[in-house]
Amino acid sequence: MLGGVRPPIASLVILLLVVAVLTVIGLGGVHAEPVPQAVLNGEQQIAADTAQSMRTAIDAEASTVRRTASAYPATSTATPVTTLKALTSARKAVLGSALLDRHTGTLLAAGGRTVPLAGVDAARTASGTVPPRLVTSGGSPQLLYFARVTLPAQQEDPDQDYQAPNRPDRQWLLVVSEALPSVAAYGDGRTAEVLDASGTALATAVHGKASSVTADSGLSTAAARAAHASGAATDASGSLQGATTGSRRTVAGWAQVASTTGPGDTDRLGLVVLTSHTVPATTTTADYSRFALEAAASLAGVALLLGLALYFSVQRPLLRLYLSAGRLARGATQDWPSASEELSRPVPVHGFGELARIGRALDALRRQLLGESGPQEFPARRGPGYRALAVVGVVVVGFWAVPMITLLNRADTTTAVPAPVLADQQARTEIATNRIRQSLDQSYTDLTAAAGGLPGRSRAAQAEVLRRALADHKQYRSLYLLDRSGGITLRVGDTPLRTLVHVPDGGGITTVNTSGRIPAIAAYTQVRAVKGKTRAAGVVLFGEIDVKALNSVLPRPKLGSVWVTDSHEKVLAASVGYQAFQSLPDPGLTRLARSTQSAPGTAGTATSAVHLTSSGPSVDAAAPLAQSGPTARLGWHVVTAEPAAALQIPAVQAEQRTMLAGILGLAVGAACLGWLHVVVVRPLRAVAVLVERLAGGDRRTVLHPVNHDEIGSVTRSLELIRQALAERDRAARSGPAAVPSQPLRENTLQR
Known part of the structure; x- marks a missing residue:
């Protein structure tokens, strides 16, 4: 179905016209708006x-309130006042708090500012996880966080002001009022x-x-x-x-x-x-419609030019050759009066190259069938053939495609990206930096809370505290205690990745390895000593943070690739695939990270730039992670890189679509002309060699048709001619009496 000379030529013209239409559609839709x-x-x-x-801040606060309430070491003698104080005294963000009886909704205890409880149904809301509620108190917005507090049954005590009914347990509703997280x-x-x-x-x-x-x-x-x-x-x-x-x-x-x-x-x-x-607002407008029409018109001209050239130089001469070969085959297999009419007309020589060679050889075979001449030798030196024509066709398409790919509509990297786009990338990088810093700070806060439950407890009790902390905080992969020599005295979770043996002072975030397959980032804090007791063997609590948890914080739509690097610009985490402690993938990114001038303990300055990469301009930004708190001494950076092609910038879009049109045009031209070479040019070269051998006297080489197309038909006709000439040569060698009075009949080939 895909053979013959017509399909590749027709496909070449049609597909190039389709590329021309796509060029108009693609480039015609690129416009520079006042606001890109x-x-x-x-x-x-x-x-x-x-x-x-x-959202992350609210979710984290709600989880903390619920986790604190569920972890409260309840006793049967606890009162609402002592319970409320224990649950909220250590939390500085709490504006006001209240404890309600779940069954009656009675206010049992209150602290701080008055909590607006209007509309709070304790019996209904305490039945499951209660989401925060937005309220207004004193003209300022506040968030109410809810948590259930379950205590064992309390025995009647006449000396207590508060008497709880005898129940298997007591369920209270903790309500905490906090300010709206700052924006x-x-x-x-x-x-x-x-x-x-x-x-x-x-x-x-x-x-x-x-x-x-x-x-x-x-x-x-x-x-x-x-x-x-x-x-x-x-x-x-x-x-x-x-x-x-x-x-x-x-x-x-x-x-x-x-x-x-x-x-x-x-x-x-x-x-x-x-x-x-x-x-x-942009005052200059850029309209690529005219360029699109001109490029499409020139490609349509190239398509029609190539189509006509191939039609007149390949398709029509080949079809005429096909008819001439069939006529000679009929003359070689029919009775003499009819054969004489078929063989009397000379074979016209059309085209050039292989078709001309085949035409001349066919005419020599015609004369041999008539007995007018004998075998004829053909010159070994030949002119350009149809292979050169296919190459010229690719070159012609290339004259249109190569400038589209490499020269036209090139975006200037210094002006193509609008300044607000570059500023937005820097702002988003700062937001990502703050999000990572909050995640690390929260890990340190959670670790500090776990360390507060270790002093004065037995080793088994300490292990239980760490196991509970590991279960509550999924970002940790391992928790362990170090003694003064740096040895691990107690561990829960996975095997530590730690290779650096040191016992730091204070607390914060650090790396505990400098090589390996996985970067090991850990929070650490000191375990305080209990007065009057011997200090426990473990003096520092480490919590290794799962790098997958950190990687999951990094990706954001339209931000591109995000990397977290240490003070030496080695990658610790990323939103894309990376190797631990590798350098940034582009030297420009490394220079950008260093230009933030973020010495440990200083705030540093975020920066951004446009870099030209192998795939086009890239909008890059870097921001230092060093601020206050546990991450202040790290000297880490957050680096982002977004290809400008993904940001809907008109100049970059025009460049990309121009290149795409050129690539499509060149691919279509090369594919169709390569198809023509496979199904037409290469078989023609083989047939030209065989027919010249046949005309030169080779009667022994059998000609096998390979394809069911025009060239296959020509090959079958040549095989009939070969058989007729071979039969006549055998008869001539046997003597005049054996010469057949009629040419070889057509069914000879079938026998």
Whole structure:
């Protein structure tokens, strides 16, 4: 079905025309808007990242409240006052707290500010996990966190003011009131707001000097309306455009503060994060429609030119040769009067190269069948053939495709990426840095809480405390105690990856190996001594953090590849595949990380740049992890790299689509002309050699048709001619009386 001369030529013309149409569609749709889509997408992702940070903070606080309540060492003599104090005294973020009886809803104890309990049904809410609730008290928004506290049955005691009924156990409802987690704005001039379901701003943060245009009240209402319209899409986000002042326009992004993996603690809060800032509106427009039409027209011209050239130089001469070979075969196998009519007409020589050679050899065979001449030798030197024609066809297509691939619509790396896009990448890198820092800080806080339950306990009790901590905090892969010499005295979890034997002072985050397949990052804290008792063998508690848990924090949509590096720019964690302690994949990224100038213990400065890579321009940014807290002395960096082609930048899109059109055109031309070479040119070269041998007197080589196409038919006709000439030569050698009076009949081939 794919044989013959017609399919490759027709496919070449049709497919090149299809590429021309795709060029018009692809490049014609690239336009430079006053506010590039990449800027709008960047603001949307910044809002989504900020919402995720708030969601993580609320989820972590809710889990901490529930975990603290479930781990409370209840006794049968505990009172509501002592229980409430034990559960909340160590938590500085608590504004107010209350303890309610689950069955009656009676307030049993209260502490701090008055907790707004209106609408809290203790009997109903205590039946399962209760999500936080947003309330307003004293004009300020607060979050109420809930947890169940289960205590053993309490015996009647006439000296106590509070008497609990005799029940198998007592269930209380802990209610904790805390301020709304603070929202942070990243990027100079950006405003970040937390909105409720009605669009009212609950919290606002401004980075640098925000323009007054940014404070567009209409954006808050539009964002709340869009979030409400998203319905069940709990991770919904979007972008908006605000007012224009002069040459600047406000762009905004919104995102719901809701769980993305199913029902969670933030689903019912109705919170929306809105970020906004002003960007310069583009006054110059770039329209690639004219270029697309010109490129498509030139490719269509190339397609028609090649089609006509191949039709007149290959297809039509081959079909005429096919008819001439069939006529000679009929003349060689028919009775003499009819054969004389078929053989009397000379064979026209059409085309050049192999077809011309075959035509001349066929005419020599015609004369031999008529007895006008004997075998004829043909010159060994020959001119260019159809292989050269196929190569010329590829070169012609290449004249159109190569400039498209390498020269036209090249994006200038210094100006192609708008400055707001580069600033957005830097801001998102800072948000990712803060998210990683929060994760490491939380790991240290959890480890410190576990270490607080170790002093004064037996080894078995300490092991139980560590096992419970390992079960509650999934980010740890191993927990162990070190003695003063650095030896492990107690361990739970997996085998430690630790290779550095040292006992640090204080507490914080560190690495405990410098080589191997897996980087080992660990939180550590001192285990305090118990007064009046001998210090336990273990003096430092280490918690090795599972690198998979850290890697899972890194990926974010449209942020690209993310790496966490140490002070020597060696990779410790990444959102893409990596080898432990390898260098960053590009020297430009290494220089960018070093340019943050983040000496240990200093804040450092985030930076960004556009680098040209083998796959095109890349928008890169780096931010130091060094701040205050457990990560302050690390000197680590967070580095991100996003290909500019994925950011919907018009200049880059035009470059990519121009290159794609060139690659498609060159691929189609090479494939179709290669197909023509396989099914036509190469068989023609073989047939040309065989027919010249036959015309030169070779009657012994049998000609086998390979394909069922025009060339196969020519080969079958040549085999009939060979048999006729061989029969006549045998008859001539046997004597004049044996010469047949009629040519060889057609059924000779069948016998």
